[in-house]
Amino acid sequence: MKNLSYSEYLNKVYGCFLGKTVVGTLGAPFEGIKMPMELPFERSMIDAMLPNDDLDLQVLWLDVAEKYGKNFTSYDLLRRFVENCDYSPGEYAVMRKNYMRGIYPPLSGKFCNDFYINGMGCPIRSEIWACLAPGDPEKAAEYASRDGVLDHSGDSVSAEKFFAALESEAFFESGLSKLISIGLEFVPKDSRFYGLVTDTLELCAKYDDIKLILRKILKKYGHPDCTNLYQNIGITLLSLLKGNLDIIKTGMDALNCGFDTDCTCATAGAVIGVIRGAQSLIDEYSLGDVKYVLGVRSDRRSDSVKDLAEDIALLGAQWCPDVISGANDKAEAQRNISAGVFELSQYPLRISAEYENDDPVFYPGKPCEVKIKFENISQATVNAEVSVSGAGISDSFSLSVTPHECKYKEITVSCDPKEKNIYDKNLITVSADICGKPQVFTFGAVGATPWKAIGPIWRTDPICTTELLRKSDLKYWNIISSVKYDGDMTDVVRRFHLNFAADTDTEYMTFDECFAPFDENANTKYEESVFYQREDSFRMDDICSFYGPSVIYLARELISPEDMTVCAQIGHSSPFSLMINGELVARRDGCDTWNAENVHIQNIKLKKGINRILFRLTRVNADAKYNLIFSKEPTCSEHYVCFGSVLPEHFGK
Numbered sequence: 001m002k003n004l005s006y007s008e009y010l011n012k013v014y015g016c017f018l019g020k021t022v023v024g025t026l027g028a029p030f031e032g033i034k035m036p037m038e039l040p041f042e043r044s045m046i047d048a049m050l051p052n053d054d055l056d057l058q059v060l061w062l063d064v065a066e067k068y069g070k071n072f073t074s075y076d077l078l079r080r081f082v083e084n085c086d087y088s089p090g091e092y093a094v095m096r097k098n099y100m101r102g103i104y105p106p107l108s109g110k111f112c113n114d115f116y117i118n119g120m121g122c123p124i125r126s127e128i129w130a131c132l133a134p135g136d137p138e139k140a141a142e143y144a145s146r147d148g149v150l151d152h153s154g155d156s157v158s159a160e161k162f163f164a165a166l167e168s169e170a171f172f173e174s175g176l177s178k179l180i181s182i183g184l185e186f187v188p189k190d191s192r193f194y195g196l197v198t199d200t201l202e203l204c205a206k207y208d209d210i211k212l213i214l215r216k217i218l219k220k221y222g223h224p225d226c227t228n229l230y231q232n233i234g235i236t237l238l239s240l241l242k243g244n245l246d247i248i249k250t251g252m253d254a255l256n257c258g259f260d261t262d263c264t265c266a267t268a269g270a271v272i273g274v275i276r277g278a279q280s281l282i283d284e285y286s287l288g289d290v291k292y293v294l295g296v297r298s299d300r301r302s303d304s305v306k307d308l309a310e311d312i313a314l315l316g317a318q319w320c321p322d323v324i325s326g327a328n329d330k331a332e333a334q335r336n337i338s339a340g341v342f343e344l345s346q347y348p349l350r351i352s353a354e355y356e357n358d359d360p361v362f363y364p365g366k367p368c369e370v371k372i373k374f375e376n377i378s379q380a381t382v383n384a385e386v387s388v389s390g391a392g393i394s395d396s397f398s399l400s401v402t403p404h405e406c407k408y409k410e411i412t413v414s415c416d417p418k419e420k421n422i423y424d425k426n427l428i429t430v431s432a433d434i435c436g437k438p439q440v441f442t443f444g445a446v447g448a449t450p451w452k453a454i455g456p457i458w459r460t461d462p463i464c465t466t467e468l469l470r471k472s473d474l475k476y477w478n479i480i481s482s483v484k485y486d487g488d489m490t491d492v493v494r495r496f497h498l499n500f501a502a503d504t505d506t507e508y509m510t511f512d513e514c515f516a517p518f519d520e521n522a523n524t525k526y527e528e529s530v531f532y533q534r535e536d537s538f539r540m541d542d543i544c545s546f547y548g549p550s551v552i553y554l555a556r557e558l559i560s561p562e563d564m565t566v567c568a569q570i571g572h573s574s575p576f577s578l579m580i581n582g583e584l585v586a587r588r589d590g591c592d593t594w595n596a597e598n599v600h601i602q603n604i605k606l607k608k609g610i611n612r613i614l615f616r617l618t619r620v621n622a623d624a625k626y627n628l629i630f631s632k633e634p635t636c637s638e639h640y641v642c643f644g645s646v647l648p649e650h651f652g653k
Helices: 007-028 053-072 076-083 091-101 127-131 139-147 156-167 176-182 191-207 210-221 228-239 247-255 261-276 277-287 307-318 327-333 467-469 476-481 489-498
Strands: 350-353 368-376 382-390 391-399 406-415 421-425 424-432 437-447 449-457 528-533 537-539 550-560 564-572 576-580 583-588 597-608 609-619 625-631 645-646
Touching: 007 053, 007 127, 007 247, 007 261, 007 277, 007 421, 053 127, 053 261, 053 307, 076 091, 076 139, 076 391, 091 350, 091 597, 091 609, 127 139, 127 156, 127 261, 127 307, 127 449, 139 277, 139 449, 139 583, 156 191, 156 228, 156 261, 176 191, 176 228, 176 437, 191 210, 191 228, 228 247, 247 277, 327 406, 350 424, 350 437, 368 382, 368 391, 368 424, 368 583, 382 406, 391 406, 449 645, 467 476, 476 489, 564 576, 564 583, 576 597
Parallel strands: none
Antiparallel strands: 350 368, 368 406, 382 391, 382 424, 421 645, 424 437, 449 528, 449 550, 537 625, 550 609, 550 645, 564 597, 564 625, 576 583, 576 609
16 A cells, blocks of 8 residues: 655645646746747746746645645536636636536536647646645546536546546656556547547657657647647657756746646646655755745645645545645644635535536527536435525425435526516526425526527628629629639639628628517518527537628627626637627627637627617638627636627517
8 A cells, every 4th residue: 555654745746736836837938939949047047937827827726725625526616716706717607607507517627628628727726636646637527527527527637636646656756658558548648639639649659859758739729829838848748858857957848838838837847746745845956945925825834835735634634634744733733724624615505407418508499408416415314494596496395315316306497478578597506405404406597699680691702792793794704704803713703702801891681670579471672580598608600500701680688787898808719790789899891710808899889678689690710700899808717607699570669
């Protein structure tokens, strides 16, 4: 059986977070530089510690682990984040938004998260789980999986499990190749992440030139988002494999590869710190009493990395008494909370919601089917009187659940046909009365956003109208040959035969015309339909199957609960314009690589009640993807979930 003395265990935990903090600070000022660099090391680069979410959230996770013990849940972690962390970049904003709508893990990590789903946000949080499960990679990976699904899915969660398992085994094993192979045991072999790790191992075995290895990694795994996991974990691994367990060399190698440098450096430093232990790092690099800087709210006893490590180690010793020996006599002296006392759930039932097909969305004609799960986690039979209310639901029933049994109650969340509005946020409250003691659980369903869609609208290229044809004696060749395009006449003719055109500077409909009530039987100038947007992002292909350049107008009557000043975050790969209450607030005539935040428009005024949003989309090529999000601030900020929409058949009524 694996065994560590408490002193050696603490030395490695301290080394882990010393490496995480110091080497993370090395990379932090250069985050987002997407090119190789040749920066030399200077001592000043590690003298003043900087805040880093790589550490911030792990401090919050320690708070949760101390409070709930080994039985902490993903929901416990998510609630701690929402209540104690104010910033929300990328996937954190999506996670927060889903929580506010009652969409919890694992759906909180993948619903409305198609751009950030493979980000670095959760792989950088692996160390706490390794330190609480030293020498038990399977348990460390399982803890990490509870964490990762808060804001990610798929390969990002696998990456956090990979590092947690690797770092857990590093308490007893120092060979990097062996550690990487252990981490890979928790990664699906058919995944892209598995391919990245094995490719990086092969490249590092074949080549010594770090920049050459980097080029080859980027050729296959490069991504424009500086926080995307693939290139960054490739960088972390190559710097470790070529760094000879020297935290400065390893950190500088990772830094000089660019991209998410605070994360690549911090993770590499943490791995080396576990292997070598704190004392080795302190002696070699003359590290003093390093202080960490938090960007979240936590009542830790100090800002000393050493004190943080001691708190983690004492908790780990309680969780793993068969692995760590000699901690009991140190607990009271070193810890400011009672050793071994956890705030276990005061409720015998664990209540959760499971959505059919993992789909928490409803809209007219398609309800959301939900199973409310009641799991008895106590040792006695639980008898409860249960009521379910909210989102048009009102039900009550008696429930009896034996120990460790699960029972389900099926409900349907739907759009009342008498209602003319639908809302993004729809909370349902489950109240269970257990012998006079109330237990409450709230979850939600999302109302799809309805738009009136007008189009597709297109033209021949060059313009070919009945009037022009008559003037040309019905000879369209005269029209074609009169227009000058790049290329010869073959290009012009084939363009005419094989393509459409869509104009960004021609308005085919007035603002007011777009907001006429939708009537599927009306004889309108252009085709009209209703498009229900179920997630933040969508493609023009989701609206109609028309292939080719075209224009579509999307009209929405947004209901605001009050006068508000908001920011619009707009993603686009093709041209668009955005009008709100008749005012043009944004326009882009060019194409871009889509992300969730291509454009930020600040200080948009919404009035209480109905606001008319007109989103004009112009497809110029096969890729036409968009999103429109309203947030409090331009970026790293909370998204609003307080809005409703008028169904298009009720526009203006």
